[in-house]
Amino acid sequence: MKLVYVLVSIAQLLTLTQAAVKVNPLPIPRNITWNDENPIAINLDKLLLDIAVPNQIISDAFYRTVTTLRKLQWYPAATEGPISSFVPFPTGDPAKRRREILEKRDLQHTFDLSGLSVVDITVDDPAADLQLGVNETYSLTVNSSSIYIEAETVWGVLHAFSTLQQLIIFENNQYVVEGSVDIWDAPIYQHRGLMIDTGRNYLSIDKILEQIDIMSLTKLNTLHIHLDDAQSWPILLNSYPEMILDAYSAREIYTIQDLQYIVKYAKERGVRVIPEIDLPGHARAGWRQIDPNLVACGDSWWSNDVWADHTAVEPPPGQLDILNDDVYNVIEDVYNELSEIFSDNVFHVGADEIQTGCYNFSSLIQAWFQEDENRTWNDLSQYYVDKAYPLFMNRTNRRIMMWEDILLTPEGAHTLPTDVILQSWNNDLTNIQNLTARGYDVVVSSSTHFYLDCGYGGWVSNDPRYVDDYTNDVFNTGTGGSWCAPYKTWQRIYDYDFTANLTDAEAAHVIGAELALWSEQVDSTVLTQKIWPRSAALAESTWSGNRDPTTGYLRTNNLTQRIFNFREYLVALGYPASPLVPKYCIQNPHACDLYQNQTILEEFGTHNVSSS
């Protein structure tokens, strides 16, 4: 992982490591120094902003922060601490048993009842828009006389609020920060994302907003919405309202106003929204309502019971017919209308998993191959790229994002403009290296580590592989029907060094990473449970890294109590994040470690870290 090392004095490091403060913010800041442990009272009922130029986004966010603190009266559920001592394994004398006496924590403190009541804020460039690469740096100081936030942009201030919200705890009927503290903080990666999928199953607007709320707490800054797929089209457009006939029901749609509200809500919380319309594959619903001839193979059997003939990787099949000129007119109209709704400079246009078998159903494409026997599938993909790319470049600063398939599959295009951002999901480091070496900016979504839908078995029905004859071990004792099993745990997500072995030049092209939750087995009933809290592991690894900035060692063990506490925090806020462990593990730091050896992860030291 690409790390920007921060100079920390040994004294500071010891202070940080040994601090007895109970708060343990997530993501851990790049640099946090506790100068002392004299609690500083906060007069939350009178807490005011002091800012030279009033800013609505900042004042709204501040109000939310204060209100949340009041509602929660949070006291850390999981605190960091040294692993307990355990009775040694008996050697020689089995009668020798000793029992620890439980330590009683002294919770008695005395506080100054007045408390700080002003948050001073300096914003250098309040006009900076929330776009890829915007400066998100902030510094935050709390001492006995003031709370001071300085940031280049509004978006940095919002991150400072997320940190401050986690620093203030409620103890002995007082809101306090546990000591004088200095924080300087900035993200390692520009793009820290989460992808949700409203095409396979509809997701309620409330549940989408809930993801944005939690993202902003973790400093994830990019929500990628895979809006449609072959199964359904949930967007009511002015240009082609008939596409909505392929929504699942009249209730399961997004109006333009809905989408605008999501974009605005996210921006107010420092979260960019990148829309995705999947083209030209995964396209059936909606498009076929405009004109059935736009879609190839949409009425075919998806696998044909013979895999070699399959028309789709999952039901139902359908791809836009690349050689039908009408397709480009429709794409242009739909794309332009959606471009107006989504303010982000980046727009995702899919391009994954084009199945050549589908185009056996297109008379235009079959004829095209017959006209010139030298033509290849790569030529066909190139035809699409050359016709579609100019349509996508419809505004200044526009950059499009595509799945890596458009270049890296056997039927991919020959060339692609290098300003396209490619999202990598296959072959781990191999593909990341391949793409960055060719000069493409890459967002890492390796399905082996960042796909949140994996491990729930298969969902296609009439599947004889579940009949257990005790010979089909891969299916019945291994993946169990989930193509990307196993389930990705928070540790697995956090430990992934996705720039390992890259050159500095290659690593500089990794602009971030993104978790992906495909919706075949997801809707509003399970959305939050499947995303949180494990996604907070990526939030931290992309913000401040997964390794100690000084030693370069994996700090997964240090994240343990932090993510346990964060999960309880989310539940206290009303978000149904999944439990990670028996609560016993939360209440007894490191008692549920696999190894008592607290430095075992250091064996995986710095060998994968590239310097910057």
Next chain:
Amino acid sequence: MKLVYVLVSIAQLLTLTQAAVKVNPLPIPRNITWNDENPIAINLDKLLLDIAVPNQIISDAFYRTVTTLRKLQWYPAATEGPISSFVPFPTGDPAKRRREILEKRDLQHTFDLSGLSVVDITVDDPAADLQLGVNETYSLTVNSSSIYIEAETVWGVLHAFSTLQQLIIFENNQYVVEGSVDIWDAPIYQHRGLMIDTGRNYLSIDKILEQIDIMSLTKLNTLHIHLDDAQSWPILLNSYPEMILDAYSAREIYTIQDLQYIVKYAKERGVRVIPEIDLPGHARAGWRQIDPNLVACGDSWWSNDVWADHTAVEPPPGQLDILNDDVYNVIEDVYNELSEIFSDNVFHVGADEIQTGCYNFSSLIQAWFQEDENRTWNDLSQYYVDKAYPLFMNRTNRRIMMWEDILLTPEGAHTLPTDVILQSWNNDLTNIQNLTARGYDVVVSSSTHFYLDCGYGGWVSNDPRYVDDYTNDVFNTGTGGSWCAPYKTWQRIYDYDFTANLTDAEAAHVIGAELALWSEQVDSTVLTQKIWPRSAALAESTWSGNRDPTTGYLRTNNLTQRIFNFREYLVALGYPASPLVPKYCIQNPHACDLYQNQTILEEFGTHNVSSS
């Protein structure tokens, strides 16, 4: 699977198979015959019971049924239907494309506005208590003149209501049953269970009641509550109130009144509650508060970083010290108090996963082995069984239930009374055959098929196995840290023939099956999502079987639309059951089948079926 074949005429079978009615109750009744398809209106607002001897449980259940029907106004979300025709794969002429015209279903019917307003009920033995083996048979007839239910017991009537509730749909502003119908129904297995675990994490009372609600809809009749474990003790007892000091918090407890309410609530819905106190292993929390000397190895490191020395299979360790006489006094007191709360004749006393390494910490046990070098771990287990079993036999008709480990592990007891019900979770058919051949009644909970907690990766922390060096394929591409991966899908649960190859005598000892959801990664936020709707697959396979009663073929394909509809039904009722598929699959019967061949599962025909 042991099937009781029902004689069905070919004419009846055709009627059943080809019926165009939309309802598709789950579990499918043993025998359901639609005599015609003339809708029968139900006057729900005036619907009354006609029963010779009023019965509070029946009248309450009837009120709930009617209220639910009113609240839902349900119309089936997934209906059975023939798989669509698909455009053939192109052969020779790729220009030849055909497109299906979407069928418009004619939803216009005319109804008699009056409608049936009486449900006639006959109960032959209204005093029969809800206990293992109680008669649950019912018959239900709906025709143009009456709704008639006949049952041996109250518990059969409740099952009839669950069926009736699924038969009545709301269509064109009327409640109707879609035709005249005769049902005879009875369970294949007496014990149709679900186990939940309140020891690893607390489960709220509301969420426990929610499981009972859904169980009663599916005709599952046994809720097994694994009340405590080494991690926590949530029960506030009169005999040893200090045990509650090992609850996770003052809010996360069950009082005696709470438990009595759960038992009463369940009984009113036809669900038995079997409590489990895990003895002598998995015992630490609670017991240690009475006297630290009751518990061995409770302060040791659980794995000691050397597996050969491990004291527990998961943290924290702790087992009752079998040779400490005080242990038996305490067990007797706790058991007797819990026996008063739980009215079921069956009580589960654990006995799984005793770790010999733990007893290296017991001076009594080490001295005992030193006294006589011929003593074995089996002798020690036998000592426990011989001392504890008589304590458990504290009432008439008492039967205890234990995990199979007490007999089948290397350190198991030599002998065990044959009236103990054994719950089998390891080695699939091998252990089931072994135990039933020895004359034990068995409840099947094979972890390969019925463990609902599998597939979510591992939960112990400080685990270096997640560091991906691309050599550790089993961990990082296989099980991913979950010892019992993969996740058990509804198809996997349904397809399991757990009496395959047993003799008739052995099969007669399989009294049922039970799903198990251990709570290491479960609490109230995810409980319902992890259990439903997939547990409905076991509800059906244990009630009416997983195979067509006439042909003996697996009927998993026939369950598909039924379980899809049932999931939508649960969500409509307010229960957050997990989505199984894109809604597209629900709206297009069998379009998401892996094979277009609708009889492919028949290849797994009748070879595993034993006759009765």
